[in-house]
Amino acid sequence: MAESGAEETVSAEASGFSDFSDSELLGFLDLESNQESSSPLGTAGPSSQLPGKDGKDVRFPTGKRELYISSPLERFHLKYLYVTDLCTQNWCEQQMVYGKELPQLLSSEKEDLLNTGASIHLARELEVHDLVNVSITSKEDAWAVKFLNILSMVPSLQSERRIREFPVFGEVNGVLLVGVIDELHYTDKGELELLELKTRRFPMPPREAQKKKDFFQVSLYKYIFDAMVQGKMTAARLIHHTKLHPERPLGPSVLKHAQQGGISVKSLGGLMELVFLSLTMSDLPVIDRLKVEYVHQETSAVLDTEIVPYEEKEVQEKVLHYLAYWTGQRGPKGVDIEEAWKCRTCNYSDICEWRKSGRVHVSPLEPPTKKAK
Ligand code: SF4
Known part of the structure; x- marks a missing residue:
């Protein structure tokens, strides 16, 4: 139960949001890493064998034939994409694909970095609410937990309080996108501000390429959040994509948690109705300002803060x-030649078909820095 004065939410683990560390995974990309979750490998098409980091052979699809057999969404058996997936594409699309196909090549050093960053995110989350573990027994339960989290946070947003880890989902061009907004709060001027925390291993501000990726991430969150509060996303579309069974009864632990929060529902469908009503009838504002904060992992010192200009047309096009x-x-597509420096620390540079094709030349030099005018 929540302590007085604090709203309550359930743990990210229980919520089933494997992109709980969306922001962290992107901070993670500061070291040219890949994506947040493993997915089943496609079975169609030919495969190649290469040594993995443990010396054992790993198999991966060679790509060309599969491209014509099925779309990557089908091949990876994905019902939806995470905002993180699109942001890793922003860094290097080929790297994101290898991350899906070969998650075992993720270095343990990067896993450690991810865990450290996730701990910092968790500490910040605990500043604004308690976490409660809820046992889930089905995917309907997992989504119900996300919805209960939303229902618990909408009143806080209405009363202009700070919230953290707000789940978002929206449909773009027939594809469902899912993510978690790090923090929403109001500024002194009464603007609704999105704050994205990025933790960094080294006490240095990020490079331009990293900022570009982060700016895209927060812009996409705003795009999805705004559509949610404007009623552009419907329960029917969500069910269509996720193949959820709205009539299926919720598990006892989820029902108990709902009741403790004063919500009387029996099935996911009833809960979804409440959520979509709450989102559209609560008169929530769209996001006014986008901010990214870069923090040193070890000392928590703020390394850089950026206010991000929002260009809706550019977000849509990307x-x-x-x-x-x-x-x-x-x-x-892999990186362009001017970003070949990204390949130097890429886990997949030894096997990368894009790089082998000669479309990038890996220079030992650092990325170009902007000259002062
Ligand atoms: S080696 Fe370069 S082009 Fe290939 S996946 Fe890595 S960053 Fe992308």
Whole structure:
């Protein structure tokens, strides 16, 4: 139960939101890493064998034939994409694909970094609410937990209080996108501000390429959140994508948690109705300001703060471009030659077909820095 004065939410683990560390995974990309979750490998098409980091052979699809057999969404058996997936595409699409196909090549050093960053996020989350573990027995339960979290946070947003880890979902060009907003609060001027925390291993501000990726991430969150509060996302579309069974009764632990929060529902469908009503009838504002804060992992010192300009048309265009890969309209693309420096620390540089094709030349030099005018 929540302590007085604090709203209550359930743990990310219980919520089933494996992109709980969305922001952290992207901070993680500061070291040119890949994506947040493993997915089943496609079985169609030919595969190649290469040594993994443990010396054992790993198999991965060679790509070309599969491209024509099924879309990546089908091949990876994905019902929806995480905002993180699109942001890793923003860094290097080919790297994101290898991350899905070969998650075992993720270095333990990067896993440690991710865990450290996740701990910092958790500490911040605990500043604004308690966490409660809820046992889940079905995917309907997992989504119910997300919805209960939303229902618990909407009143806080209405009364202009700070909330953290707000689940968002929206449909773009027929594809469902899911994510978690790090923090929402109001500024002194009464603007609703989104704050994204990025933790960094080294006490240095991020490079431009990293900022570009982070700016896209927060812009996409705003795009999805705004659509949610404007009623553009419906329960029917969510069910269509997730294949959830709204009539299925919720598990006892979820029901108990709902009752403790004063919510009387029996099935996911009833809960969804409440959530979509709450989102559209609560008169929630759209997000006014986007901010990214870069913090040193060890000392918690703030290294940089950026206010992000929002360009809706640009966000839309980028999303459509990234989704074209997922829906099988084009193959994956590696970095452009001017960003070849990203390949130097990429886990997949030894096997990367894009790099081997000669489309990038890996320079030992650091990325170009902007000259002062
Ligand atoms: S080696 Fe370069 S092009 Fe290939 S996946 Fe890594 S960053 Fe992308």
